Amino acid sequence: MKNIDLKNLTIEKAHESLRGGEFSVRELVDRYLAVISEKNSDINAYLEIYNDINEQVLSAQKMFSDGTATILTGIPIALKDNMLFAGHIASASSKMLENYTATYDSTVVSILKKQGVVFLGRTNMDEFAMGSSTENSAFGRTKNPLAPDYVPGGSSGGSAAAVAMEGALIALGSDTGGSIRQPAAFCGIVGMKPTYGTVSRSGLMAMASSLDQIGPFAKTVRDAEIIFSAITSHDPLEATSVPMEARQLQATSYKLQTNRVGVPRDWLSGEGIDEEVKKNFEESLNILKKLGYELVDIELPVSRYSLAAYYILQPAEVSSNLARFDGIRYGHSNQEGDLLDVYEKSRGEGFGKEVRRRILLGTYILSHGYYDAFYGTAGIVRTQIEEEFKKVFETVGVIATPTSPFPPFKAGEKTEDPLAMYMSDLFTVPANIVGIPGIAIPSGKTNNGLPHSIQFMAPHFCEDRLFAIGKAFESAVQL
Amino acid sequence: MNISDIKKLARLARLSATDDELEAAAKGMDPILEYVAQVQKVAGMVGEKNIPDLINRGKDDVVTIETGTYTNVVLAEAPAHEGNYVKVKKIL
Numbered sequence: 001m002k003n004i005d006l007k008n009l010t011i012e013k014a015h016e017s018l019r020g021g022e023f024s025v026r027e028l029v030d031r032y033l034a035v036i037s038e039k040n041s042d043i044n045a046y047l048e049i050y051n052d053i054n055e056q057v058l059s060a061q062k063m064f065s066d067g068t069a070t071i072l073t074g075i076p077i078a079l080k081d082n083m084l085f086a087g088h089i090a091s092a093s094s095k096m097l098e099n100y101t102a103t104y105d106s107t108v109v110s111i112l113k114k115q116g117v118v119f120l121g122r123t124n125m126d127e128f129a130m131g132s133s134t135e136n137s138a139f140g141r142t143k144n145p146l147a148p149d150y151v152p153g154g155s156s157g158g159s160a161a162a163v164a165m166e167g168a169l170i171a172l173g174s175d176t177g178g179s180i181r182q183p184a185a186f187c188g189i190v191g192m193k194p195t196y197g198t199v200s201r202s203g204l205m206a207m208a209s210s211l212d213q214i215g216p217f218a219k220t221v222r223d224a225e226i227i228f229s230a231i232t233s234h235d236p237l238e239a240t241s242v243p244m245e246a247r248q249l250q251a252t253s254y255k256l257q258t259n260r261v262g263v264p265r266d267w268l269s270g271e272g273i274d275e276e277v278k279k280n281f282e283e284s285l286n287i288l289k290k291l292g293y294e295l296v297d298i299e300l301p302v303s304r305y306s307l308a309a310y311y312i313l314q315p316a317e318v319s320s321n322l323a324r325f326d327g328i329r330y331g332h333s334n335q336e337g338d339l340l341d342v343y344e345k346s347r348g349e350g351f352g353k354e355v356r357r358r359i360l361l362g363t364y365i366l367s368h369g370y371y372d373a374f375y376g377t378a379g380i381v382r383t384q385i386e387e388e389f390k391k392v393f394e395t396v397g398v399i400a401t402p403t404s405p406f407p408p409f410k411a412g413e414k415t416e417d418p419l420a421m422y423m424s425d426l427f428t429v430p431a432n433i434v435g436i437p438g439i440a441i442p443s444g445k446t447n448n449g450l451p452h453s454i455q456f457m458a459p460h461f462c463e464d465r466l467f468a469i470g471k472a473f474e475s476a477v478q479l
Numbered sequence: 480m481n482i483s484d485i486k487k488l489a490r491l492a493r494l495s496a497t498d499d500e501l502e503a504a505a506k507g508m509d510p511i512l513e514y515v516a517q518v519q520k521v522a523g524m525v526g527e528k529n530i531p532d533l534i535n536r537g538k539d540d541v542v543t544i545e546t547g548t549y550t551n552v553v554l555a556e557a558p559a560h561e562g563n564y565v566k567v568k569k570i571l
Binding site: 236319326340345383 | 480484488493494500504507508510511514515516517518519522524530531532536537538549555556557558559565567568570
């Protein structure tokens, strides 16, 4: 087998080597498959390795020989199990969809297919993307490749672990409240949630539609940028996809071009924020200062309540979106009894504990008598949070926070206390509430050698600001 | 939240569950509801002027694929079907 240095490989380096014939697509893919066969039975990052990799490799190699190769041709990627790839199982790590074969391609898959990306397999996740540790999977937990007793974060923990264990060069995940950024933080890699409306969700299993967004996992900011540039598109199949001209307009409405970085000090004073995380964040701010950025304390007082608003909006949308699983059209079905029995048994058996909890919570929140007090109020708070951020972006170019309030935790540590688990998303949820982009970048190590991570947020459609500060930070930080 | 509340919710949400499961679910619900109720405090601060201004985005109702293109793959996923129809149990 060809000796390829996977640890230091990037998309651009791989592309140069593939183009120059230093190694072939086959050789590159085989290196990753060898790692997977060595590590995956223990880590459980992948639920399945696809059976058509050979065909994908051949057609990618052909693109090099006939001169149609792009930067992503032949690049091995891992796909979160909630994105449709026609003819392949997509289960959302749920018993409900254990045997469900995707009937069409999600838009992201279809874009990447055209570029000749090699899809290696589908990765484990918290069932229907509900969780922060990838322990809520119907198919066993995923271990953190850096420390197997610890969780890889979630819900896209399998995708993060696949990249961190060198089982794929890049991966896709979805982020509703932090499900890309938090696992990226826990696995010591880069993870990005783009602006709401940039990457099509057509063919992504809907969790909370006003919050869901697809984004990349990679080892470098530049790689995340390359993937984002490839998958961002205006998709007529998706009603919330924003046309390109409208994006440009909105991005340029944030006129302020500045090296000022906002730090929401009031967020850091709350309970439950780890001391080591705070210390590392201060060190990261010092790095930014040395790089020439000006740090400004900002106030986002209502946004502190983002997580509370999120745990109203999100379960409400979950209960509506998951109503489609009825045991009639697809997915798990128990055909005993009358029609009502079919609904109740199919759903009761098919959904795991956390999914059922959120459906019940959402049903309660949307029920007559509680709707105004919860859902209506959360909507008002959401609007206020949006305005707060808009105002802050009149004075700073980017906002910085830690990605997670605490470092990676041990498996089983938070499984019995849902609220403690929900706290994982404290700093990542506001970007989803507002619809702005956020990126998580490794920022050092804990005393136990586990990864720290910093998050940057930018105004709508200003991903370029995240890539700029991200690259500067990445090149200056000592890992 | 007590067991009878949660039983009603499970019925509304079309979820079968054992009494033990519902008991456990009811217990877990209160701390979450207490936590999210914080929004009521904040909403008092910001007032009603912030009611979300939402618009529905629709698509033109036009057929873009040839009828029947996906019929077989879609039916293959249905637990029960007859001809080109998904089969549903009799209601009346």
